[in-house]
Amino acid sequence: MLSPKMVDLLNAQVNLEFFSSNVYLQMGAWADNEGLEGCTSFLTMHADEEMGHMRRIWNYVQEAGEMPKLGTIPEPQNSFKDVREIFEAVYEHEKLVTAKIHEIAHAAFEAKDMATFNFIQWFVAEQHEEETLARNILDKIKIIGLDGKGLYFIDQEVGKFAAAESAGGGDASAT
Numbered sequence: 001m002l003s004p005k006m007v008d009l010l011n012a013q014v015n016l017e018f019f020s021s022n023v024y025l026q027m028g029a030w031a032d033n034e035g036l037e038g039c040t041s042f043l044t045m046h047a048d049e050e051m052g053h054m055r056r057i058w059n060y061v062q063e064a065g066e067m068p069k070l071g072t073i074p075e076p077q078n079s080f081k082d083v084r085e086i087f088e089a090v091y092e093h094e095k096l097v098t099a100k101i102h103e104i105a106h107a108a109f110e111a112k113d114m115a116t117f118n119f120i121q122w123f124v125a126e127q128h129e130e131e132t133l134a135r136n137i138l139d140k141i142k143i144i145g146l147d148g149k150g151l152y153f154i155d156q157e158v159g160k161f162a163a164a165e166s167a168g169g170g171d172a173s174a175t
């Protein structure tokens, strides 16, 4: 049984995950346009993962006997200066998502809604991983740089992250 406040929080998160997917899908399209195969594959895969997150919450709300609701999803940014701007935006966006997930965890705990508190723990762990990943990519950009062949090597490195995520199964098929 979900309180009306919890349904609102979870619906807001559904929207944010949907928006996140669009943000990364659009970034992937930009990367593809720039000929950056590794970044395209990483960002597109990330977009699929976000849809998995959205569905995970959607299903939870449904299973609790409530109706999930979609709201207005803003248009994502579609033009970027360079790859550094992309991954800085990814990192900032993931920090925002983490704050929202923690808000849900806090509200669930305060309301003694242990089912939701337990459910949201998966997202707490996932956010930790996603922030770490974005920070690792920014570190590589800082070390290698984007000048000369730097961009080529960064694209290769980001492509390796995508391959590793893919081998790990990701969570695009979350139910």
Ligand code: FEO
Pocket: 017, 020, 049, 050, 053, 094, 097, 130
């Ligand atoms: Fe579902 Fe990357 O937050």
